[in-house]
Amino acid sequence: MGLLKGILHFFIPRERTLVYTTFDQTQYFKIKGRLSAAGIPHRSKINGGMKALGQRAQYGGKATVQHDLFVRKEDEHRAAQAIH
Numbered sequence: 001m002g003l004l005k006g007i008l009h010f011f012i013p014r015e016r017t018l019v020y021t022t023f024d025q026t027q028y029f030k031i032k033g034r035l036s037a038a039g040i041p042h043r044s045k046i047n048g049g050m051k052a053l054g055q056r057a058q059y060g061g062k063a064t065v066q067h068d069l070f071v072r073k074e075d076e077h078r079a080a081q082a083i084h
Contacts, residue, residue, distance in 0.1 A: 013070070015043040019079045020069040028067035031083055035069065038082035043070045 019042075020031050028044075035042045048065040071079045 013043050014072050015041060015070040017071055017073050017076050018068055019071050019076060020083055022067050023064050025065070025067065028069075031069060034082045035071070035079060038078065040071055040075050040079050040082060042079070044068065045070065 022028050022031070032042070032044065045068040046065060047068070
């Protein structure tokens, strides 16, 4: 049953409440560290990976990468306290 549950959580993560978005990698790691230190399970989504960076650089634009951090709904309040 544990394997099936693990597969289910891989495709449907429990951490679905967005608590933080940034375009600064340093800020992303700072907030991620705070969530980890507080013992809050979280998930990351990074938009604008290597392919987007290459396309932006090719056309002379500034590459932006968006970092999103998600937590469980029941951990949202604790995450907000840990972030600020």
